[in-house]
Amino acid sequence: MNKIRLAGFHYQQLKQHLFPGDNKEAVAVALCGRSVHGNNHTLVVQDLLLVPHDICERKGDYVRWPTDVINPFLEKAAKHKLALVKIHCHPGPGVHEFFSDLDNESDYRLFKSINAWIDDDLPHASCIMLPDGRLFGRFFNHKMEIEVVHKISVAGSNVENWNYDNSASGISDEYQRRNLQAFGKKTVHMLNTMKVGVVGCSGTGSPVIEQLKRLGVGTLVLVDPDFTDTVNLNRIIGSTQADAAQKAMKVDVMKRGIVEVGMGTTVITFATHISSREVVKELAECDFLISCVDGAEGRHILNLISSFYVIPFIDMGVKLNADGEGGIKNIFGTVHYIQPGGSSLLSRQQYSIERLRAESINRTDRAEYERNQYLANVNESHPAVISINMQVAATAINDFLARIHPYRNQDNSEIDAIKIDFADATSYPDKITDTCPFFSKLVGKGDVAPLLNNAELSDVKKDI
Structure with a gap:
């Protein structure tokens, strides 16, 4: 193609x-x-x-x-x-x-x-x-x-x-009657021919994938290196006790659910970290990227792919602060839309260089990470509740739909982030006007050696 x-x-x-x-x-x-x-x-x-x-x-x-x-x-x-x-x-x-x-x-x-x-x-x-x-x-x-x-x-x-590819979409109109009523043939056909990458298949990733498969997205690329455990059963749609007992990979649980629905969505899975050359090249083929990760490294690599290969992407985050005594202090959710050449998750301070470095060292050299106590803590665990995750995931998917089928009273150029305060039962859009000096220089670079200017992604046979 x-x-x-x-x-x-x-x-x-x-x-x-x-x-x-x-x-x-x-x-x-x-x-x-x-x-x-x-x-x-x-x-x-x-x-x-x-x-x-x-x-x-x-x-x-x-x-x-x-x-x-x-x-x-x-x-x-x-x-x-x-x-x-x-x-x-x-x-x-x-x-x-x-x-x-x-x-x-x-x-x-x-x-x-x-x-x-x-x-x-x-x-x-x-x-x-x-x-x-x-x-x-x-x-x-x-x-x-x-x-x-x-x-x-x-x-x-x-x-x-x-x-302008006349090949069949693979999704039957019979399965999409209600989607066609809502969005019309043009948008539904666009969804049928889109390839969407979802990185992270747990808390917010699971409900994101559930929505995308039922919206008739033609191809889904799913990335997650983790397996299902008993602590995941409260928030991963379609997961079972048997999956937890067998430590089934999260991407496999998600793929099973997509195949069982049977609408015709093609699924490509990677049970590995995003910092793989094979994963980066597959995500670079996507029309849209969705970030459902907690850490800095995944967000950073997605922002790099977005810039090098000119792909829009959405990132979402949930922060649930519990008081440790069965109560909740506050709950926040945020959905960020990133377009190449604009602001980035880094310039929006959604992660720090210090955190990025700590996560990278922790993944590649655990002993070095443990020797350097000054590095940021990357093993933090936060409460997670499916009802909160689903609302944030739905907000993200509705923003995705608004980008390809503008339906909001407010122009999309005025909405770069959507913030949700659950305690006050409010959500509001945010316009962000800065340009990221780091990522803006990378727009349209495409394939370089090494890939994404990252030595870890080097193809030794080709890059020497």
């Missing part, structure tokens, strides 16, 4: 440049990282060149521009095996939703020149944006053969997924 992804802020820049209001064609070029996994090749936008209108010859049905303006991008692409994507618009009345003869001629000259310059046998792409903001496109491989772009995604306050 051929895919292209871009962050919301890049998409807005592109849309404003291509449609300045004069009904004339305009052009831009994106420099993209690559993600290659199996038969999938994804181009992820890391930088944009908005070709100035005043150096172009622009009409309602064509644009001519000096292609030497992309030379700096060509040099970077040749050095780092990056991709170039040409993007132009079809504006005005009578717009045609296909590549014209002029487009074909222009693209052939451009990509023949690009292939001669770079000469790495890797594909580049051309896209068209329509007045409604929709994008469609095609790959040019090194033989100048054309391949369709099967999916183009935007990870912004709103999440767009334009799917």
Whole structure:
């Protein structure tokens, strides 16, 4: 499958440049990282060149521009095996939703020149944006053969997924009648063709997975290294005493529940920590990520995947403070929506570098962790109640749905987090305007060596 992804802020820049209001064609070029996994090749936008209108010859049905303006991008692409994507618009009345003869001629000259310059046998792409903001496109491989772009995604306050793959969704409409009534065919079809990664299958992860499978999400990638125990039975949907006795892996319990429902969702499971190369590469193929973890390390790696591969994600947390005498002091829940190039869980202070370092050392070198008493305590245990977890998980999934099918009175750009105070029976949205200086530099990097700039994820055979 051929895919292209871009962050919301890049998409807005592109849309404003291509449609300045004069009904004339305009052009831009994106420099993209690559993600290659199996038969999938994804181009992820890391930088944009908005070709100035005043150096172009622009009409309602064509644009001519000096292609030497992309030379700096060509040099970077040749050095780092990056991709170039040409993007132009079809504006005005009578717009045609296909590549014209002029487009074909222009693209052939451009990509023949690009292939001669770079000469790495890797594909580049051309896209068209329509007045409604929709994008469609095609790959040019090194033989100048054309391949369709099967999916183009935007990870912004709103999440767009334009799917041009005609293969069957695998989810029968018979199972989705009520979902179709609520959200309509377009959104339900998007859910059917989405691949969603859920990291953490316990307290909040279990009800998250329960909702996603019944919403008809096409593929679920489940990650959790832990097994079911008796202390989990109060909050893992579908778990049994037999699972606890046999120490069944949590991902296997979740998969069993999905298969038993029988709606047709494909399940990929990893009974391992997220800090595995295989897990990172599979999550990098997802359209959306959901974090149901307690620790700093899982959150940090998910934020890295989100940035490198331009994938939106939701993180949730529950804090239940008991007084130790059968009473409860207070209960809080928070749902954070993260889009690439914006604020991060780190900049929002949802974890600290000290905690991240302590968890990493504890996982990889327990003896070293025990020798360094100054490290943060990573073995904290908190009360967990299914009713609280389910409400926070439902808030997260409703936020996920609002991103792909905006239904709220308030614009999604005004809602970056949702905070719940159970003691006061209130919930309220929060807008967060900062940009994370660390993660913003990583947007669209794609596959690098080592993966995620993390030596632990190095592919020794390829990275040496």
